[in-house]
Amino acid sequence: MNRIKAGVPRRAGRRVLALGLPTVWGAIAITYKMVCPLAQQNGWEARIVTSAVFFAVGTGLIFHVRQALLRELRQVRRVAGAAQSVLLRPLPPRIDGLHVAAAQLSADRGAVIGGDLYEVIATEHGVRAVMGDVRGHGLAAIGTVAAVLGSFREAVHDEPDLGGVLRRLDRALARHLRERAGSVPDSPIGEEFITVLLLEIDPDGEVHALNCGHPWPYRISGTHVEPLARADPLPPLGLFPLPPDLPAVRCGQLLPEDVLFLYTDGAEDARDAHGRFFPLATVLTEAVCNGVTNPQSILGAVFTQLLRHTGGRTVDDVALLVLRNDRTHVHCSLPSGARGTARPAPTYRQPTNNLQ
Structure with a gap:
């Protein structure tokens, strides 16, 4: 319970940071364009400075989005690794x-x-x-892998011959497909x-x-x-x-x-x-x-x-x-x-x- 409670503010803080940094960078760019006298000039020096400011802001935004996507990818891989350790232990x-x-x-x-x-x-x-x-x-x-492996791990100890094990796997597969068809009406179970x-x-x-x-x-x-x-x-x-x-x-x-x-x-x-x-x-x-x-x-x-x-x-x-x-x-x-x-x-x- 303590881990769950501790995780909630941590995720909330990440969301605030994910939204706050782009907002700050956007505000800096808009403030520069609206307030800074140099941004109102048409000379080459002013254009170069303005381009550099917006380039820095754009680069920062791209870097921030990339880091956020990498964090999400690492999280997905951790979840997939945990699933693998359970299914294909x-x-x-x-x-x-x-x-x-x-x-x-x-x-x-x-x-x-x-x-x-x-x-x-x-x-x-x-x-x-x-x-x-x-x-x-x-x-x-x-889902199908989980249903078949779970049935096999039980049946091998209960059934004295391989034929009994195979029938248990067949019933587990049919049960899984029926349950999936009930939750996903358009699921083509006849092709599985x-x-x-x-x-x-x-x-x-x-x-x-x-x-x-x-x-x-x-x-x-x-x-x-x-x-x-x-x-x-x-x-x-x-x-x-x-x-x-x-x-x-x-x-x-x-x-x-x-x-x-x-x-x-x-x-x-x-x-x-x-x-x-x-x-x-x-x-x-x-x-x-x-x-x-x-x-x-x-x-x-x-x-x-x-x-x-x-x-x-x-x-x-x-x-x-x-x-x-x-x-x-x-x-x-x-x-x-x-x-x-x-x-x-x-x-x-x-x-x-x-x-x-």
Whole structure:
């Protein structure tokens, strides 16, 4: 309460200052023109002095307006940064034995966040990750990002399978669009959709996925780069109802030191001045062949080449998420007297040093 009360007079003082300084400068210019005898003369000296006075007043006004606009811009960026920390909260560097790195680039120069989303959460069902891309970009897509991410963060702990998580996301998106249509009557909710990729990485490294219109991530094993799967994805959420059965796609095992590179289509769809698409797979292959295996270094290499390819400007939001399996498998033997074919669950220990 004290902060609120203290902030009110501070903002009021800024408003008085913002209005007072231009008024004072304008009064000085008018007083000079009406009272000063030199301003009434037509000689060259008088004209030069008059021009200098009005030039100084005009320069002061322009400088004052510029400073006010810069203050407003800094405030907007602080608010956008706070919103980003809530929506796309920073991911920890390690989640249940996985080395994690993520970054996002908004296509709107004035926006810090856009229409892409990602999250990685360790649950009792395994490590679950989401990567999504809302139709459109920039500030207009933030509401949809918030609705989908909020639903994901709850559903991953409640739902035993990825199909249940996806249905929860679908219901959250439909609910958000209905609420937005009620508050904005002309909102074209029939044209809204979001591509979603759900991943589940079991303790033994087995990967399962559900894909709704999103690009398949790349699996990096050594210097080999290939798509994680080649199955046809489901339609994006929001366009059609989900099918009754949602079996997850089995994508094989993520071995120690293997990397998953998730991205939104703004990366591969980025074009250079000649209209050529960004060669993401080639850039990844060149990076790992040059010994770049650290997730942060992979992000840096891709973003550097992407900005160089586009000349520093992208026309769509871009989000990248890198997951590297840093688990070291410890083989467990069956205890004496064990019966049947069941095996004890594999355990893992963290490596003593970071892989580079």
